[in-house]
Amino acid sequence: MDTVSRKIERLINLTIALLATKRYLTKTEIFNSVEGYDGTAETKERMFERDKDDLRSLGIEIEVGSFDPLFNDEAGYKIKQEKYQFELGDISPTEVSLLSLAAEAWHEASFGDVAQKALLKLRSIGIPSDELSIPANVHKLNDGGQDLSLMTKAIAQSQCLSFAYLDSGLNINARSIVPIALSTRNGFWYLYGVDQEIQEIRTFRVDRISGAITVSKGPKDFEAPTGFDSSKTHLESPTHEYALIDVRVGKAASLRALAVSSQSLGEWDQIKVPILNLESLCSIVLWHGPDALVQEPAELRNLIIEHLEALVGNHG
């Protein structure tokens, strides 16, 4: 048998031995009883250290302890069953189906691989699943090519994330945040975090992060802001400025969707739209061409006129 297979066999035998034992096993006992530890004392020692690291990297926790707390005995090892096993408590067939559907939401996205592995473990519990008639095949998740687990881990541990972020002028800015939430909206992932430079919550669209994200230790005394709700940050407008825009009846649906009020003027409606970002509102108005006409404020009117003049000049 080749060395790779021997190593795999040894790792499995070690896992079985450490799981089956009720008390801690010493290294000597392990070397004497677990198949696969051969060679000089030094070789065995090295093998064992590497094997322990390998099992840990697979998520298997090895406990270190000693037989008798009163004596400074040789250290022993074991794996606790309850830590090794998938323990979700009593689980019903309906719940198995729900979890399967949750895993399938990832579809072919790269996180899907992980989800499938979780699903496999779930099926190994041996509980059949219910046929659920819920429309779950409609939505699919993707990870936008970024490492979502790195972000969620950073949220869990209040780590600091540094990355290059593309601003609206296509400039790359270095940002450092302590992330507090992650969500999807309209097919994009958004990461929320406390910007370390200004100490305020900022939102980042994950696909606008350029290149790799660096993880570092977060500030010691970090406390996540209370009362933060990612589902509200998109709706709340930090502005009290509004634009008045005339839109043709039955037209400009995506502009109407932004409006807080609407008043009929016959062939036209006048809508009131909060100004979150002048440039992007200008762009939406221009998208609707002759179906939208800005009345107020002058600042927005002037910006539109400026762009229209450029459009005429460039295309004339």
Place this chain on the structure above:
Amino acid sequence: MAKKFSAPLERTARLLDLVPYISSHQGISLKELAAVFKVDQAQMTSDLTTLWMCGLPGYTPLELMDLEFESGFVTIHNAQTLSKPRSISFDEGVALVLGLDLLRSSISPDRSDLLERIDSLSNRLAVLINLPTALSATSQVNKDVSAAISDALKSRMGLEITYHSLYRDELSTRTILPIEIVESDGHIYLSSYCYQALDFRQFRIDRIQSATVQAVPLEIPKTATEQSSYACTIKVLTPTRAIAERFKKSDLSVNTEFNFQTYSLQWIERSIMASGGAVCLNSPPDVRKSIAVMAQTMLDRYKAR
């Protein structure tokens, strides 16, 4: 992206997961087992052979796992130690919690039984992997719409939909035969045959405002073809993130010219308008001209006041 292990560790993990899976699926065929674990049958045979040699210290036939391997069907005995599935990893937990959250947004509020189960599972998983509850995945899709799409796909029926076309900026009612759900650039589309267009069309699911299942002739006329596309040339005057995202170009600089294919002249016209002075459309010439005319008309209206 999932963490990748080295090949031997990947295989060790698979072997550890194989034991509980076989234990709960006694008599499974080798073929099916290989498919479930996404390896070929030769690899699965080799995995099982390795497992055969593993067991409790002592390694007499009594302590070894008993694998039976009869005419392509696999059973396992004497594997109590490993017979429970391994605990889930942080990544696996995150994938499930996010998936559950998405699921929650697609279940109708009158199924409070299911919603309760989802909340409970989500909390139990979060505790298990020590996750703060700060993850959310929501969907913009109307629940009734997603239910109707799902029904139509399952029962091979048609749909009557009201659709908001962003390019035409109008609501239209269409009868379609949905074919499949596809994902592209972060949006979910329903790929369908449209009986109004007499052709295949893709509808963005979040723009379908209502949908009802309907009987339709299931044959698709052979004349249906792919839409023809138009070639455009666009010159960049001011590189902005909005331009980069709209035209899906990453390396923009002043005066670069790029080609762009579009299926809708209305889309390109509106996109150039929305880009204002940042880009200039060089071709097709008739679209270029109509942009100039439209911009002049609008300008006259603004100046008239």
